[in-house]
């Protein structure tokens with residue numbers, strides 16, 4: 001037998017004797033169940049917060065005949081990027097430490113029609129008595145050097161389980177269609193690693209400029225909308 005085959009046989013024996021032993025499988029089972037349970041709490045929290053936004057959209061649609069929300073996206077952080085973050089930040093590998101320190105396991109992205117809708121929805125969410133604000137980052141007022149704009153909120157909401165109530169953190173990113181358009185494309189371009197350093201700096205500058213242009217467009221669209229609604233209101237008042 002050549003060396004390659006000897007190593008292959010040894011590896012297979014190691015896996016059979018160690019990684020497939022009853023003790024090891026029991027170890028995985030004991031750790032996997034609490035992890036799966038924790039992830040299911042985050043999925044429930046996403047459902048809770050998503051419903052809150054859907055209810056607000058529905059109410060606005062009935063009351064003012066318009067939908068401030070263009071779309072909602074949600075995601076649970078993948079196991080891979082969760083492990084990466086735990087490692088990079090040196091967080092202890094316990095469920096409590098993960099729950100406490102990693103605030104973006106449950107993520108919701110709310111795409112709004114106009115910039116003012118973002119703050120209006122934020123206010124509507126935060127005035128609900130079961131929502132607690134943990135952290136707020138306004139990257140619209142202070143965009144990131146990349147040009148990234150969005151309003152980030154970390155909120156805590158209760159989820160009601162069979163015999164227990166748990167508070168769970170959810171990261172909510174609120175942005176306009178224009179901000180989302182820019183962030184999605186920039187995210188795609190960011191992973192194109194084959195670009196040489198000198199060119200990538202130039203491209204980064206250009207991307208930041210595109211974000212500015214996009215923000216100006218948002219502003220103009222907001223002004224147009226405000227004009228239209230004031231004309232509408234005047235018309236309504238005259239008729240009344």
Ligand code: GTP
Nearest residue numbers: 085104137144146147148152173182183184186187
């Ligand atoms: P993370 O460890 O990345 O979560 O950093 P953080 O906790 O300081 O969060 P931050 O406020 O920077 O927001 C992180 C999230 O915002 C990312 O997961 C992205 O969804 C989004 N984001 C932040 N900066 C950028 C950016 O420059 N470009 C794009 N496309 N998205 C960004």
Ligand code: MG
Nearest residue numbers: 103104105171
């Ligand atoms: Mg984050």
